[in-house]
Amino acid sequence: MDVNGLRTWPLMDRAALGMAREGELAPRDVAWEADCAGLRLARRQAAPVLSEDLAWARSAAAGPSPVCDPAGSWAWWDGEMLRSGGFRPGSAPLVVPEEIPPGVLRPHDLAFGTDDVLYVARNGAVTLVDRRERWRPARVAHPAFDVRRLSPAPDGGAWALDRARGQVARLLGRPLRVTGARPGPSEEIFQPVEPNPDPPRLVPLPEARLPAGREAALIAGSPAGRLAVVAWRDEGRPAELWELSEGRLVLRFAMEGVRRPFSMAWVGEASVAVMVSQGEAVGPQALVYEVDAALSGDGLARPLGAVHRVLSPFLPAFCNALDATPRYLAAEAGAEEPASLRALRPLSFATFARRGATRASVMDGGSDGFVWHRAAFEAEVPDGAGAILWAHASEDPTPPPAPGEPEAPDWAPHLLGRAGAAEVAVDAARAAATSRASEPEFHQGVLEDGLPHSLLLQRPGRAVRRLAGRFLHLHLELIGDGRSTPRIASLRMLGGRFSYRDRYLPAMFHETLSGAEAAAPGPATPPDFMERLLALFESRFTEIEDRIAAAWLLTDPASTPDEALPWLASWVGIAEIPGEAPARMRERLKAAPWTARLHGTAGGVLAALELATGGVAVAGAPVDPLGETPAPGALALARDGDVAHRVLTLGLADPRNGGEAAFLFGGGVTGGEIVMVEGFRLRRSFATILGADLSDRDDPLTLGGEPSGNSIVGDTLILGTRRAKRLLNALTSSTPRGRRQVEAFLDGLAHRALVLVRESAPTRDLERLAEVARAEAPAHVEVEVLRADRPLRVAVASLVGVDTYLSPPEAVKPARLDHRTRLADGDVIAGAGRLDARAEGPAPRPPVAVLDGPAFVGLGREFRLSSARSAAFGGRGLARSIFLWD
Template identity: 35%
Template structure:
């Protein structure tokens, strides 16, 4: 609430707060960008048009193109493809001439592979002509293997996120009389390494099942047919989202308005409802561009092949985007399979080329949306039917020749007015656009120099404000053209129209509605100045009443005074480490006598400053050191990533030597949780060589000691006293490790000798061996490339053959 006890309702989550409105063609012109948390106009092709051939010859040509065998490429710049004339899968990229990987019968076209995919497990998967899937290890650790499932002819493949591939069967026809069941298979598992299978002596133990995860193919979906459709492809996004592409050959059976292709997603149990790709009847290939965008190849009537992109949102149809993807020196083949973006296409030069858009933006000119209601999205409820809605704030970017129209309606019941009911909706305009309604004096929003109306808030925009174009905008809520222009009602409804010029688009970061209104006239002036017109007379068109004009005139002063009062009331935020402005961190730290290391990040400075009152009373102690390092590393000490060890605790013989009781149940470094930490002669203590005077002199105070023995005892004690070691278990880079060292030296007691050591393993027996107390279990890291002089061969770093499609990339082939 602000200083006048006014609340606000914010709409800033594009997926949860905004519902796109569909145009007459059934698709939305609004793009909800979840990565930027903004809403803007969708990309659109504008004046660029194309036609796909709809005759029988065009259909036959599309069927031939969709049956071409795609290639695959890897992260090393090499690729593999099918050479049908030689009947072999060839690898290229590491040398001038291609190299054969796998051979097939060139005289039998039915035996040639229909697809090949590089999996996430560095295995090349090939759908051979016999319906089986062949596995070839790119590191040559095991011999090629094949898998199959009964009555399933693998045709198209797509990599699975955790290794293996998905597969769909070859269709019997692209316009079958009776559609086939929807079947999806999964290939998983790997053969054993050659070294595991070698012969061993009879006395060597061998498990009954050598390979607990053998290669296999299994059905993961066997669903009823899709009437009027046939599956022609599948692809996996970098995030692991599996999409299936289908052609519509019978729109009536499919329940579609046209023959445009459809996309569905595999959920693990079934398929989602379809998304129609508008203006794409017979895509011959498709691939993912990003988490929510894909590209398809279409054959036009020219004839030529073009690449068209689509944004896949939770809508029944997707319109083509305006991004232009040129196919330079295109070799008329399907897109190659790859594990990383962008997709690649075959070229006449041989080497696949990445698919990139030309930087020529093209957007829809208008797009509308409204505030979403339903589960998880509460209504904008003012709490009373007499609530008067006060002011709108927009955080937005509005380029020249663009604008935003906001239509508001208020009701006493939770029922949204119809969109085509003009008397219920009241327009407010931002930017360079003209009002859409014919009402007089439509309110126009103004730009504010502050990033947010909320006190000391930096706003939700990532870009710097720009006068009249980017930043915070506001407008007083009004009903333009009516005698009384206050908008009254318990529930507020919002409809937004974005307007662009085709090359630019407004971008909305957040919309906030404030209310119910705190009226200066009703709270500070006599009743003489209050509104006297109500009911139908107040809703009539005409010049505003004097009281209504005064109400809006006082709103000018209120719009300036309320933010000032809010800043005064929220001045405590300036002394809170979590909210103090960045430029004031040093000033606030000076209050507590805290100085920051130059290498500390902004968040680390806030954490250290917030923990300073707790650290200060314990500074110079072990607890103070622990608190400081915990604040610096975001809780690494509490989680076991950093372990602070007093070195005298590392010698178990101390209990007998000194008579100290080490059976402390609360010390995680001692075994008191299970047994006494004290040592016993013949059990955990053994008498050593008599020449080791420092040990012999420790047994019994009544034993006679020479001066040399006394000195040896004293030296032994001094070597272990006043020493602390900080064991760093977590992965910190060199700069962070140095920062830990400096902060530890600054916070440790002056008489203590401090050492910061990098622990090579998370679990250290005898030092940090109690999970959850002094150590932690982290994820297993994959082996990294060996670096001479920096890594340890055989532990975390290995010398391996790179998983390249072309084996010549590895020296010696």
Template identity: 35%
Template sequence: MDANRLRFWMLSQLNDWLPPWRARTAYVTGQGIVDSNGNIQIVQTQTGKPPGQSDAAPPTWNPSMGQTTKDGTIVWMNSGPGVWGPGQAFAVGQYITDSNQNLQCVSQVIGNATTGAAQPSWPVAINQTVADNNVTWTCAGPSQAGLSYCNQNHRLELRSVRTGKAPAEDYNAATVLVGTVPMALDQFGTYARWDQSSGIIYAGGAGPGSGSSAAPPPDEVPIYAPPQHTVTDMAMGYDGIFYIAVGGALILSDRRNRWSDFTLTVPDFNFWRLAALPEGGVLALDSRNNQLGTVSGQPLQTGPVDQPDPGILRSCHPNPDPPRIVSRFALPAGEHFVALAPLDPTQQPAQFVLLSWASDSATNQTAWVRIFSGTAFTGTPFTGTPLQLEGVRLPYAIAGLGDQKLAAFVTNYNEALIYDLSNAGNALVPAGETYILGSNAAGNGGPFVHGFSLPPNYANVAGAMPVMLPLLPLSLNSLAASGATIAAGPAIVDSGAAQSIWHRMFLEAIIPARCGAIVWLAASDTQSDLFSPSCTWYPHIFGSASLSSIPTAMLADTPSAVWQSIPTEVAFAPTLLGEDPIANQQGLFMVLIQRANKAVRNLAGRYLGVRIQVNGDGRNTPEIAGLRAYASRFSYVQNYLPEIYREAKFGPAADADGPSTRRDFFERFLDLFESQFTRIEDRVANAYLLMRAESVPDGSLDWLGSWIGIQPDSYPPDRLRARIEATPYLYRWRGTAQGITKALDVATNGMASRGAIIVIENFRLRHLFATILGADLSIRDNPLLPGYSASSNSIVGDTLFLGDPRIQAELQALYATNLKIPGSAQAVQSFYDQFANRITVFVHNQVENVNLNLVKAIVEEEKPAHVQASVLIATQPLMIGLASLLGVNTYLGPDPPRNTATVGVSDVGRYDVVTHMPALDPRMENGASYIEYDRPIARIKAPIAVKPGDPILLDGSASSKSPGATITSYVWTMLEPPA
């Protein structure tokens, strides 16, 4: 059989399953895409021979339903989805969302193609129709808005959606909170906050009774008082500098005390909001002039006064990198920008999110976010439509949660709204994750604290303790009840042959209890038939699927999938799900492809259309990792049994509704046995995969390696696989420097190729003297002489000495005293013997971590028995005196990090440096003010038993505390049950 494998990553991840527009792509009449405005566009007509082709650049889409857009040789029609209205005209192929949240497609019109005076009784079963005056609607199933493709685990699942009413936002309160100065948090847990009443920035977290979770009152110290100006923002930088926006200027306060506070003033830039850049500096928002600016550079370190000699050439600017704005980015003038925050501090390159209102007024109805990568706006083009936050009007704070998720605060609401960017179109819908704010911060908490790690913290209300709270989720999901793809965008599988009989379908999925899926299939030899509203789709049930969308006539005969005990039907292949099978819930599911309620159940056609409908219980969701369909069917009846058992009905007789023929039933009955034999045959046919390094399971690598003499447990699993693959090459060069280098390269995942490990034959270390004595250095792979030397006795470098005997004599005379080179050949040979049959392996472990034990073991295994090997650690990337050995003891790579010196660990004059700790609270390094307190111990009292339906009351009053301390609050966390 030909395996036609369909994986969900082949389908669009934008707007769920309906694919986006693509340049220079062939499209057929009836095929659909989703445009940049989120509308469904259907191919209405095409010029020339089909299929039509799109243009090189996207067209300007007509946003009005029923209007067309020209694109290359294609004419697209905007098909909605729209809203039903009385007496409204529709065209074939247009969609609406009915009162049941199902999609209804216009399949036929007559006369003026207008709807009736009242809504019809909408059908809920797919393919069922209803007449509406001069329009005939066909049910296309639930709206696909409930589906989501998870980029993290690569599975199709139900979307997380928020339930409940929209928050009642207050413009005045939001305006006050927008102007509130965020707190700053450093890497050591100390914080800084602006006190408006005193005009002073206080720091805390390092003294007794301070910290983000301490009891009141906090022990804080003043660290900065701006002169007659108001602070608008402050952020701790990755470079140890505390950045403060004061009265439109930017203050740089070095927490290592390398210089005095520096003020950066730019006439046409008003510093208002700040976000630290991982490479150093800050990204600044100017909300007055609507622009972004990247600030880089540092003042010169304060030190002894230098009185240069007037005769010494010096730079006119002693500071090559002063603080300055190095780049600017204009923002739309009509919007009101309210917040700037990092999207994910761990992502490279760093991304930031900008929050704005369409207008600064109480009547504002729209909020936008833009993603900024540090050098440009990403996602939708900045000149195009930004991402709209649905469900809110006046959000006042925003923060990144990691995994492309955002949290937003709105007024009069005691939880954060969560938005997922991973599968977003132009609009962001609130997700169903629950992030309840602390009891003291209920309603108007925040804003978010500028920090370095996740989860983000937010400021508690004034006067409440602790001063900041972490934003943590509850273990409570809220998922869409259902979701489905639509007929305009089915996935297409091409068997390559006309009238292929589609045989069997496999699904790798997790299907919890009370959850299920229906896979709808259709087949035709003409691809455009699969996009027609009149195309008939046949259901296949997985798990506890909702059956309301299946027509009554098909329901009794609809096939149901069965769970398989094997992880995948593809012999010896890894699974897409990546999970161990659990009976009837998790793993591989199989179903025979067939047409329900047909006399002959075979589904035939070159092209197979696939649509899927998923349902859950609101708390759990099916997770589909892969779907595979096989064609064409190898029939046991056709190949092994007499003709009397073969199907005799064809054409319209085979397509008639009703029970199946006896011969068709017998064919499907034999397929039960065929499935077991096929599984056995596939494993036998693919047994060779167990003897290939590329496909052998990890557990069998030692067994396969033992065939060719590789010792077990000498390599990590991934490197052992690479070692087995490289064996033919290594054996050809075994015992040579090149072979040892390749073996090390394979074992260390390319460190020899990158220069972290260098293998040198010691005789090459005498390259100067070898030239004097006429040795042949014309070797292409000599690491000391990059390139090729044409002369047989020459030094390749800044100066070229050819093999002239007079030059040799002069050089011998220069080095004769130190080298003690006599005139006899025996002494020369003795000098050579000091370097012969020896190799040295240089390991640069300062830049990359190298397993020295593995390197030594491989060198001993691969070198000849008569060769002496030594492994040396090149601790310095560049050593004076050996600089000529470029690439040997000099390793071109990133600068090693300058870590803080540690007593008893660091060496003086090496990579670690003695420096101040860049903490916001200056008492962090002062041991005298730091007191270690015993942590409180939580003790919970719970009832022995409760009646069904009664609440479970937990009492934490028995918790203990350290002497002199007071328990002021209790934080309850629901833990996951042990595995």
């Protein structure tokens, strides 16, 4: 409801704008843009017109794919043997051990995984070759599965495709590490039949099978784990793309105009690229398809608008490796070896569909003859683009035929932008931009170059142009020139006409026509013209009144603009930190009502560190009435559906009965990167030495801690060391000097706190975190912030109730000059893991590309680029420069 009391219908999500309604196909040439949560024209090319050589394409699809590794070396089958290159000029043989049983020498396919394992499909089985030589090569087969195509999986292993059966299988497990000679079987001890707990095995997925009439051709996995399969159809029918979903292959679309693509790779996580033939050669461009694209009724999909050129391919295939950007081997025509590894890049501006339309949800005004008032947009409308909002009001909720279709009703057009004006009535309503930054008050806007627009809903060419009827039907048509598109981030309809004429002028100025006379074609009546003229002023005054009514939003940390954050922070005594991002200050302000109560406590220090490392404040979460109510400043668990999050409790709405809670999560404290230990809590470890009763809550030494056998404090105090023995003698001494030593030792633990910080992206700035901790701690407490070089300190972690700290495994790093490497302390000795075996040595310095040219160029203007300042090293020279549009 707005300031005038009008009802509002926001159309802000996919379903409301017709993009994801159950049981309906989404519009084909309109796309939902996730970053702005709005509509735009889809990036589309026209259906490709190809002269595919189907026999040549079948031969190309049967050959093994080349592979590449992250360091830029590659391997391929040269017709007689596997060869590798990329590290040094030329190539070298890549030896794969003999297989059992011997047979066909040519591999069916090659794949290289993120675990540095080369997978070779040959003789219907898969050979695993570890390029780091951690274990011996192993051969994996399944009696009912003939492996013909492979694709690496992100979590290790690979996907396999049986082309004859049209079935998918998963290659799991690893061979045992090479650890010397294995002991033989013994009758004295029990031994497992299979010593490897996770042996390599091929597991066919029984329901991941293509239906009859499809020929399985290609398989490709994405870096995040999605799996796509391309199926060929009979002659003349387009190829299909299927995706693995919940153990089944689900049809996504058919490729309009494409019959036999012979290589496929993922582009990011949303699109796939396929190579197609142009005669007996690789086509000049790869076609990129959006996997979740909206389809027309025939289920056909067209390529995305950006053109992806394939320049001088050495082999007709993408490299079979997990990468967000497809890569392929390139060389001059007729060359015997590849010369470079080239990424697939778009070489042009995006090409958008020229027209697209969608139908919004039906809106119910609640009463017959309901008058619809205004439409408000937040939109970006470049030159050459626009939109037409077709509106129709009636007493029937059934959606009528779209504009231009047979038996379509009298739709009222409303223009946004310049495009489309020639297609509608001359006196059609046009949207005008407002002076606000966004459609909601005091919001920064969703679109970078977008503006709020507003227009009065009306029917052109009628005597009375009010749009009246209980149900409002909308048809939104987007128009572009192929190079640009309108973007609509929000659409809001207001109903219940607010008329200055009817509210403030005498009855003699009111409209007298109704029914058929009001709907008759012709010029507008004088009262109708006056109402629409006064609506121009009403729109401006309503905007001002809305801004005044929403002024309270400036005092809300969640909605106040970034520039007002320091002003709002000064109200509650929160100091501005130089260089702090507005989002971080916003979270500090949101948490301020609770962190003020925790000031000067251990929980307050933890809250400040949590906010400083990316923590987010959440208020209004219900508390489990059957569980223990968490104390403010304490760590707790919060459940979001089936997922549990570790959170830092800030407070409760009603401390007596729980109610709703406020907490922080997402920062270094709840993530486990930061642990704080109060000094007096360490007395518990010393009490353990004496065997004290830790369950006594009245004992100031133990504070009712839980029993534990721990007597280790970090790496410094271990029971049995010389320092521990001196402390034990002092604690058991009855002399005055001994008691003074004990008191001095325990006093040294009072009023102290130790903050351990494990290195990660949010906690890298240790000095800043130390300043935050000291600023939040009381003046009489000394806070020491130290870097923790290990993710697990058993004694310290157990003191604060945490036994482990889970983190991703550290990647293997190569040894470097002038860098201390300590064996058996986390460092390992392993091979380079490269496909080019010559990589076991110092790498040659790669060439440096330097591009000189103008920073900005007008559309359609000529410009010059220069690579003259590029350089090669090691006695090499630059042969040529390749300019790509990225």
